[in-house]
Amino acid sequence: MHYRYFPGCTLKTQAKEMEDTALAAASALGIELQELPEWQCCGAVFPLSDDELITLLSPVRTLAAAGGEPLVSLCAACHHVLKRAQEVIKRNPDTREKVTDFLEVDYAGEGRVLHFLEVLRDDLGFDRLKEQVSHPLAGRKIAAYYGCLLLRPAKEMQFDDPENPTIMEDLLRSLGAEVVSTAYRTECCGAYLSVTEEKVATATAEKIVHSARRAGAEALITACPLCRYNLENIGGPALPVYYFSELLAEALGVAALKEVARG
């Protein structure tokens, strides 16, 4: 299985362990992730106004660079931006013409845009993944935290049921963990408000972590570096927050799980 891979800025810096563990796991599973050459930041947020063309340039350049091959990201935000930028190119011929003319690329929206979790579910299959697990996470009580960007808007992301997703729980089960279900798993963590409105971000993140604790979770998993940052930066008792890829690599026996700072 061969894919083009877009890391994004944070996976090369603050979230290096997400990339390291995902790449180790992918290679153990026979999933080849070939990094795009000379990629640049996706812009982190999808432009929500149709006259914002400049902010589409970077994701469209990335999509075009994949040359129609399936394009995989690990970060929920990168995936969100790339997937929705592709939708714009498919849906809006006028924008497509302006953006591709400016970039001098030929791109009409071809190629699958995937989050790595989708590769595991749809291309590899959780059943096959389960067969590869050498170090099952037996007895570990883990809660999945989805946040916003993988799920919404569901029409464009087509990732999972936006109100009742199961992909991360299915992953956890295939790794042998005990799934803890929590009330706030699809609620926003506060996102970039941690830069401008820290108290607001802390309050939303606390609700999520405290509800997971009350439900009996020993740890949370996420697919987004900013979610993880927010969930770790709360007041009161914290929970360890892992990238899904860290537990995946651990269960496959390909990397030692790094200790995650508490609180």
Add this chain to the structure above:
Amino acid sequence: MIFSESYHRFIDELKKNTGQDPNQCYQCAKCSAGCPVVAAMDLLPHQVIRYLQLGLLGELEESRTPWICASCFTCAARCPRDLDLARLMEGVRLAVLRLREGNRLSPADLELTPEQLEKLPAQALVSSFRKYAK
């Protein structure tokens, strides 16, 4: 009040650029009921739409709400009228940033210690400058 004289032009632009017509909203307030950051807002999300309907643009310009909205898309996912309020919030933010020709965030505003800056994901900085500055 930067919008009031050009209300119709503003609303036409907003509709065109966001693909959303505020007049489609019937004020059920489901958006506000599910918004995760509503406690920090001075106008509730459904009130933002009401203000757009009524042309109270000066009030919207002064409101904290568009800057508290985290673009989580929960309101858009649940609206029975299929309105994407997250897009309308972006339209209001952009109008304020563009018409005022001023940014809401500059690197000098960041009150972060070098240690915090080391930990803060690059993604958070890129996102916030995209949302609060042009």
